[in-house]
Amino acid sequence: MTNTSQPAILVLADGRSFRGLGFGATGTTLGEAVFTTAMTGYQETMTDPSYHRQIVVTTAPHIGNTGWNDEDNESNGGNIWVAGLVIRNLSHRVSNWRSERSLEEEMVAQGIVGIQGVDTRTLVRHLRNEGSIAAGIFSGDAAKRPVEELVEEVKAQDSMAGADLxxxxxxxxxxxxxxxxxxxxxxxxxxxxxxxxxxxxxxxxxxxxxxxxxxxxxxxxxxxxxxxxxxxxxxxxxxxxxxxxxxxxxxxxxxxxxxxxxxxxxxxxxxxxxxxxxxxxxxxxxxxxxxxxxxxxxxxxxxxxxxxxxxxxxxxxxxxxxxxxxxxxxxxxxxxxxxxxxxxxxxxxxxxxxxxxxxxxxxxxxxxxxxxxxxxxxxxxxxx
Structure with a gap:
């Protein structure tokens, strides 16, 4: 089941917010917003335990093209470790002979919340200028809550500085x-x-x-x-x-x-x-x-x-x-x-x-x- 028609919002602790559509699981996820400049390898990124408690923003605009397989996972057991995923466009079609399912199907199966349709150029420029920051993705009913309320929830999470993970x-x-x-x-x-x-x-x-x-x-x-x-x-x-x-x-x-x-x-x-x-x-x-x-x-x-x-x-x-x-x-x-x-x-x-x-x-x-x-x-x- 896909959730690409669900409203979603990415909220940063400094009050900036970006609206889009949810994909993957529906709900709320919190973490530190960071960006990756990789043009490929989203599966390796998402299953890398080093990304634990981080919401990853991709600078590459089109994500999901190669789907998902059981060979390229970087974690033992294939667990996705990113807290959430922020992208510009989700591929509507998977085109890779090694693919076994779509990116979104794997995110739904593992309960990973994502948001698409975000102006990632503006977002990445903001993170580059201001630095990585606490953030949250809210989709479905959670996205309908007042933004001010969501900002306070984002700000209340533990900082990555001093985190023993x-x-x-x-x-x-x-x-x-x-x-x-x-x-x-x-x-x-x-x-x-x-x-x-x-x-x-x-x-x-x-x-x-x-x-x-x-x-x-x-x-x-x-x-x-x-x-x-x-x-x-x-x-x-x-x-x-x-x-x-x-x-x-x-x-x-x-x-x-x-x-x-x-x-x-x-x-x-x-x-x-x-x-x-x-x-x-x-x-x-x-x-x-x-x-x-x-x-x-x-x-x-x-x-x-x-x-x-x-x-x-x-x-x-x-x-x-x-x-x-x-x-x-x-x-x-x-x-x-x-x-x-x-x-x-x-x-x-x-x-x-x-x-x-x-x-x-x-x-x-x-x-x-x-x-x-x-x-x-x-x-x-x-x-x-």
């Missing part, structure tokens, strides 16, 4: 992703909101991945005798993740090879003594240029983050002191200079803010997985 999206139980072919290494992956494509990349490279809940202690993972430790992407404010920072410091002290992505980058940075901050509107898209200050190479990357590490030095690439030896910023965003990667100078720990594993985006950063293989190989040879 990893436990809400992490696995409850340990599970293992086996290798494809010959096993080379065992990696413990902390699920802070892990995307399924990450252990797939590991499996293709002969890495058995043991996925553990976000709150797992360092003592608990020692039973697996891991060759490396990985910390995934995930939602929430990294400033709240003191427990995760503590176990990363134990990993670094034990000199176990470490790799982090997105939230994992922010947590490694905190473990090295860096501060984090909430960005004005963040980076969300599959076309973000990043410079590698070690090689000079520029990668086009897939990103989704609203928090970032503070730059520790005047010049990217310049070393700074940590409790585990010198470290340096390895990558920065060419759009705004944001820190996009940090590493210990001895090579035992590194992380990036962007997503080298993202299936819907570019493949420029895939060698970062091979770098992890090399790191574990070198560490194994030096510790024998």
């Amino acid at each position: 990893s436990a809400e999206v992490s696995t409850d139980e340990v599970y293992t992703i086996p290798v494809e072919g010959e096993k080379k290494f065992t990696v413990v992956a902390y699920d802070m909101g892990i995307k399924l494509s990450t252990p797939r990349h590991f499996a293709q490279r002969g890495i058995e991945t043991i996925v553990v809940p976000s709150g797992t202690s360092f003592a608990d993972i020692q039973q697996y005798n891991p060759d490396g430790v990985f910390v995934s992407n995930g939602p929430g404010d990294p400033a709240t993740a003191d427990g995760a920072v503590a176990f990363i410091r134990e990993v670094l002290a034990a000199k176990i090879p470490f790799f982090g992505i997105c939230f994992g980058n922010q947590l490694l940075g905190r473990a090295l003594g860096l501060e984090t901050y909430k960005m004005k509107f963040g980076h969300r898209g599959i076309n973000v240029p990043v410079k590698n200050h070690l090689s000079g190479k520029i990668d086009i990357t897939s990103q989704n983050h609203g928090f970032a590490l503070a730059m520790p030095t005047d010049n990217p690439g310049e070393e700074f002191s940590t409790d585990f030896g010198p470290a340096h910023v390895t990558h920065t965003c060419l759009n705004d200079g944001t820190v996009e990667g940090v590493a210990l100078s001895n090579g035992l720990a590194y992380s990036v803010q962007y997503h080298p594993e993202s299936a819907a985006g570019p493949h420029d950063a895939n060698p970062l997985f091979d770098q992890f293989i090399d790191l574990m190989s070198n560490n194994a040879s030096t510790t024998k």
Whole structure:
């Protein structure tokens, strides 16, 4: 059943509102309004746990063309994690040989509220100028309530700043992703909101991945005798993740090879003594240029983050002191200079803010997985 004839309204906490038509489930949803510049990959975006509690606005005007399938989900179980979806036009027809149903059918099945017919150019310009903001989508009878009343409901929700959300999206139980072919290494992956494509990349490279809940202690993972430790992407404010920072410091002290992505980058940075901050509107898209200050190479990357590490030095690439030896910023965003990667100078720990594993985006950063293989190989040879 579709709901595209239902009235709907998007309300922002600053009083701006945008009327349109509902699609997906009918009702109310609250979250932080953010925008993505990706021209494709809406299924990967919507099932990415990093988007938990966020209402996503698409800059691409036509959404739903490729429908929905059971292969491209980024969450374990295929759950949609976005709080809501705001688009200009919903495709009336699905045209993709891999499609199994429409976008709207999946949103109805999972209870996800959306709004279409919005002037997304005006909305995205507002979010770009004013910053990401608390918002709500109200459809059906909820859209008929006074706007002033809806604004107060939107403003009453919890802020993303200070939100500790990893436990809400992490696995409850340990599970293992086996290798494809010959096993080379065992990696413990902390699920802070892990995307399924990450252990797939590991499996293709002969890495058995043991996925553990976000709150797992360092003592608990020692039973697996891991060759490396990985910390995934995930939602929430990294400033709240003191427990995760503590176990990363134990990993670094034990000199176990470490790799982090997105939230994992922010947590490694905190473990090295860096501060984090909430960005004005963040980076969300599959076309973000990043410079590698070690090689000079520029990668086009897939990103989704609203928090970032503070730059520790005047010049990217310049070393700074940590409790585990010198470290340096390895990558920065060419759009705004944001820190996009940090590493210990001895090579035992590194992380990036962007997503080298993202299936819907570019493949420029895939060698970062091979770098992890090399790191574990070198560490194994030096510790024998």
